[in-house]
Amino acid sequence: MGTWDTGPFDNDSAADFAGDLDDANPEEREALIRGVLTRTVDATGWLTVGEEAVAAAALIAAQCPGGSPIDTPYGPAEPMPAFPDDLRILADTALARIISNQDGAASSWVDPEDWKLWRAHLNRLRAVLPPPSPSTPLFEIEP
DSSP states (O other), X not given: XXXXXXXXXXXHHHHHHHHHHHHSOGGGHHHHHHHHHHHHHHOOSSOSSHHHHHHHHHHHHHTSTTXXXXXXXXXXXXXXXXXXXXXXXXXXXXXXXXXXXXXXXXXXXXXXXXXXXXXXXXXXXXXXXXXXXXXXXXXXXXX
């Protein structure tokens, strides 16, 4: 495994995942992203696809209000579909799982001195992922 920076596509596994997304048919890309996130959320023990889950979450966050575009040559070159709101929730849950696993595989993805910066990047992704709450009237007015 090679990690060269703290960005979501700055490691071999995430860059390979971007290539997989580019190679997939456009209608298959959402399922690939959903699968990586689901496997991360459901994982017990070692997070085998956590790096890919961070990349997937970054792609979803890029479509959210306040999200940052993916601006790296290591990310997918092909356009992503518009992601449904339920993927935002799944991505946030996957990132929470990754952040909480400090002593596991995630701790080896970046150098210890970069851990705080990497975690700050993940928290910025998480800040834009939750979908807006539906507006609920405080009270109903009867005619």
